[in-house]
Amino acid sequence: MADESKPFFPVESAHHVKPPPPRRAQSLTPESRFWRSFRHSVLASGLILPVTALEFSPVAPYHVAAACSAAVHLFDGAASPSLAPLPHSPLSGFSDVAYSPSFRCDGALLAAGGESGLVQVFRVDKAGPPLRRLRAHARPVRVVRYPRLADKIHLFSGGDDALLAYWDVPSEVQVVSFPGAHRDYIRAGSASPTNPEVFATGSYDHTVKLWDVRVTPGSNPFLGFSHGDPVESVLFLPSGGLLATAGGNVVKIWDIISGGKLIHTIESHNKTVTALCLGRIKNESPSHDGGEPRLLSVSIDGYMKSFDFATFKITHSMRYPAQLLSVGFSPSGNARVVGTSDGVIYMGMKKWKRQEEANGTNAASELDGFIPEPEKQVLRPTNYRYFHRGKSEKPQDTDYVIPRAAKVKLAEHDKLLKKFWHKEALVVALSKKSASSVVAVMEELVARKRLLKCVANLDVDELGLLLRFLHKNATTPRYARFLMGLTKKVLEMRADDVQSNNNLRIYVRNLKRMIAEEIQIQRSLQEIQGMISPLLVITGR
Numbered sequence: 043m044a045d046e047s048k049p050f051f052p053v054e055s056a057h058h059v060k061p062p063p064p065r066r067a068q069s070l071t072p073e074s075r076f077w078r079s080f081r082h083s084v085l086a087s088g089l090i091l092p093v094t095a096l097e098f099s100p101v102a103p104y105h106v107a108a109a110c111s112a113a114v115h116l117f118d119g120a121a122s123p124s125l126a127p128l129p130h131s132p133l134s135g136f137s138d139v140a141y142s143p144s145f146r147c148d149g150a151l152l153a154a155g156g157e158s159g160l161v162q163v164f165r166v167d168k169a170g171p172p173l174r175r176l177r178a179h180a181r182p183v184r185v186v187r188y189p190r191l192a193d194k195i196h197l198f199s200g201g202d203d204a205l206l207a208y209w210d211v212p213s214e215v216q217v218v219s220f221p222g223a224h225r226d227y228i229r230a231g232s233a234s235p236t237n238p239e240v241f242a243t244g245s246y247d248h249t250v251k252l253w254d255v256r257v258t259p260g261s262n263p264f265l266g267f268s269h270g271d272p273v274e275s276v277l278f279l280p281s282g283g284l285l286a287t288a289g290g291n292v293v294k295i296w297d298i299i300s301g302g303k304l305i306h307t308i309e310s311h312n313k314t315v316t317a318l319c320l321g322r323i324k325n326e327s328p329s330h331d332g333g334e335p336r337l338l339s340v341s342i343d344g345y346m347k348s349f350d351f352a353t354f355k356i357t358h359s360m361r362y363p364a365q366l367l368s369v370g371f372s373p374s375g376n377a378r379v380v381g382t383s384d385g386v387i388y389m390g391m392k393k394w395k396r397q398e399e400a401n402g403t404n405a406a407s408e409l410d411g412f413i414p415e416p417e418k419q420v421l422r423p424t425n426y427r428y429f430h431r432g433k434s435e436k437p438q439d440t441d442y443v444i445p446r447a448a449k450v451k452l453a454e455h456d457k458l459l460k461k462f463w464h465k466e467a468l469v470v471a472l473s474k475k476s477a478s479s480v481v482a483v484m485e486e487l488v489a490r491k492r493l494l495k496c497v498a499n500l501d502v503d504e505l506g507l508l509l510r511f512l513h514k515n516a517t518t519p520r521y522a523r524f525l526m527g528l529t530k531k532v533l534e535m536r537a538d539d540v541q542s543n544n545n546l547r548i549y550v551r552n553l554k555r556m557i558a559e560e561i562q563i564q565r566s567l568q569e570i571q572g573m574i575s576p577l578l579v580i581t582g583r
Contacts, residue, residue, distance in 0.1 A: 227245060
């Protein structure tokens with residue numbers, strides 16, 4: 043029974059809640075259309091070790107160099123619709139891990155450092171040994187850079203030994219050397235876009251320093267400042283007056299002209315920023331010059347960020363399914379590559395169109411980035427297809443195919459020897475009439491201590507084959523020592539059979555005649571030797 047002391051409120055009939063109106067799709071911005079026009083794929087996989095550096099050639103056809111393991115892999119920038127390895131790739135003149143490939147300003151040469159402290163210079167257009175080997179570093183060389191202007195004979199290098207060297211490449215001589223340039227490993231470097239004698243370096247001692255090779259060798263840098271974290275990458279911006287540095291999870295923009303003044307800090311990554319590069323946004327045809335510059339950064343949090351340093355805003359973000367260590371953007375604006383810690387290089391190729399819709403009819407998603415294709419379902423032993431996996435899989439262009447060893451076709455006597463049918467193997471070899479095969483079988487039987495037993499078990503016809511073989515080959519110099527001794531043993535063991543069989547007596551008679559002729563030949567040769575020896579002695583005097 044209801045409690046009448048409590049107030050009673052009648053319940054109204056329930057009404058169905060109307061769903062919210064659909065959210066209108068936002069139109070794409072020009073920059074979003076640019077990034078979404080790239081076709082994503084995997085350029086290289088299975089490289090095992092991390093892809094530590096990526097570099098585009100500054101001139102057409104804009105080849106790509108990727109440092110991974112003990113080689114620098116080269117990809118053809120003119121290949122369509124995607125990049126493809128060059129025929130002479132990779133450059134494998136390294137005895138250990140390769141680092142920091144750098145193209146010369148004309149794209150004809152490529153320099154790279156290594157774990158051994160050696161800087162090597164290669165030709166890009168064909169395979170071959172290094173053209174130059176620059177030796178000065180005692181520790182791994184992680185920074186190698188050619189000047190970005192028309193300087194074809196110099197480059198600078200920095201290593202874990204804190205040595206900074208400026209090289210004359212043709213003569214393999216250090217023009218300027220800065221020992222102890224930093225107090226820790228030198229892991230970043232960039233050449234000025236306006237002056238070939240000026241470059242910047244970054245180190246794990248948290249400092250960034252700018253150097254001018256025209257000053258007195260061994261002097262201090264003309265500018266230095268602290269980034270606040272171990273520096274992973276430094277990069278001059280196109281004007282030459284701004285410098286971007288990456289370390290920790292921040293990217294900082296510095297005004298060099300104002301004496302190293304910090305003008306902006308980017309804190310868009312959650313983990314360490316590993317690499318920086320410049321890109322240009324082009325929504326027109328690929329032949330269109332110019333484009334708005336962007337600063338691209340990658341991090342081990344798996345994100346690539348695009349930063350407009352004119353407005354100091356993040357304009358785009360893309361996520362990859364692995365930790366990112368390197369990034370490169372083609373000067374033509376057609377291609378973008380990203381290297382990961384698990385040896386995979388992701389590639390994006392630009393799909394140029396005549397003109398995007400004027401009103402932007404395409405819809406923008408909430409997360410505008412690189413979404414990899416869903417992985418295939420993992421096969422387990424409970425699935426029938428698990429036992430047939432890889433049966434019809436075709437190798438990719440980047441796979442190293444191990445050819446299946448050709449099946450060795452054994453001769454008949456070899457098959458019988460494997461079955462330990464010794465007498466049958468000897469008879470088959472004698473019937474083939476190949477002296478080398480017969481002698482090989484006999485030597486194998488000697489090693490097994492079964493030759494004399496096989497001779498004792500031969501029947502009359504098989505003994506005839508053996509005597510015929512000895513008659514033809516016993517005096518051959520190559521086999522004479524072995525076969526003469528065997529002939530003596532055969533005649534001693536089978537003397538009774540030879541006396542009782544007319545055919546065997548004929549073989550023995552021919553064998554005796556052959557031996558007599560050989561003895562006569564040897565006597566004649568000794569007489570000739572006796573006549574020639576005094577003449578040779580007189581001639582020698």
